[in-house]
C-alpha cells in the first residue's frame with residue numbers, strides 16, 4: 001500500500017465514427033455491432049497523432065493533480081499500438097510536457113494500466129519516487145485491418161493519464177497474471193530487410209502486421225477470469241464485492257461486462273460502461289473510465305474502486321484502490 005491517485009486526465013480524437021459509417025464500406029450493420037458488442041461509435045485519429053493525445057492527457061492529469069512536470073520522478077506509458085518501435089512513447093511525452101525524469105513504456109496489452117500500477121507500486125515501496133505519471137495511449141486504428149469487419153469495428157483511439165503520489169492506501173490489492181499464448185491475439189512487427197533472416201518475412205504470412213484475434217476464445221477467457229479474479233480478490237482482501245463502490249473493467253465487449261456482472265451478482269449501477277462511445281481503446285480503457293468518473297464527480301474520498309483488465313498475452317490485471325485524491 002504505497003500510493004494514491006492525485007489527478008486524472010484524458011484526450012480523445014475529435015472524430016467519432018458511427019456504426020452506420022462503417023456499414024458504408026464493410027459488410028456490417030449497426031444492429032450486429034450494437035447487440036454483439038455494445039459499441040455505437042469509436043474515436044479515431046484523423047489529424048491528431050498518438051503523441052498529441054498522450055501529451056494532452058498527461059497535461060490534464062498534471063493540472064488536476066496540481067503537480068508540475070518538473071516534480072515527476074518517473075513517466076510510465078502503457079501502449080501496444082505506439083507509432084514508433086523506439087523510442088518509447090513515454091520519452092515522447094516527457095519531451096512534450098517538459099519533464100526531465102526517466103520515462104519508459106510497459107506493454108501489458110489491455111491490462112497495461114494495472115501492470116503499470118504494479119511497477120509504480122514497486123518504485124514507491126522502494127522509496128525511489130514521490131510522483132509518477134502513468135499515461136495509457138493507444139492508436140488501435142493503426143493495428144486494425146479496416147477491411148476486416150471482425151476486428152476494425154471493435155477498436156478506438158485515445159489516451160488517459162493518472163498522476164500517482166507516494167503515500168496512501170492504494171493498492172489494497174494488486175495481482176497480475178500471464179498465461180503465455182502468443183497466438184490467440186497477436187500483431188507482428190514489420191519485417192526488416194536482413195538478407196540473412198530466413199523467417200521474418202515468411203512469418204508475416206497472410207497476417208501482415210494487422211491484429212489477428214480468435215474472438216470467441218478471448219471472450220471465454222475474459223468471462224472466466226473476470227469472475228475468478230474478482231472472487232480471489234474478495235477472498236484475499238476480505239472486502240466483499242458488495243462493498244466496492246465502483247467497478248472499472250476493460251471495455252472490450254459489453255456482453256463480457258454483463259456476464260461478469262450477472263455471475264458475480266454485482267450492482268450494475270456500480271459498473272462504469274463507456275464502450276458505447278469509446279469502443280476498445282486497449283490499455284487506455286481503465287484510466288479513461290477513471291477520468292470519466294472523476295470528472296463526473298462520482299468518486300468520493302474513501303470510495304473503493306476495483307479495476308479489472310485482460311488482453312493479449314494472455315494477461316489479466318486486478319486491482320483494488322481507495323479513492324483519496326485530496327491526500328497530500
Ligand code: UT7
Nearest residue numbers: 027028029032036110149150153215216218219252253311
Ligand atoms: O481487448 C482485446 C480483447 N478482445 C476481446 O475481448 C474480444 C472478445 N471477443 C468478442 O468480443 C467477440 O467474440 C467478438 C465481438 C469479437 C465477436 O462476437 P461473436 O458473437 O463471438 O461472433 P463470432 O466471431 O462468433 O461471429 C459470428 C458471426 C460470423 O458469421 P458466421 O460465420 O456465423 O456466418 C462472423 O463472420 O458474425 C460475423 N461477424 C460479423 N457480422 C456483421 C463478425 N463480425 C461482424 C460484423 N458485422 N462486424
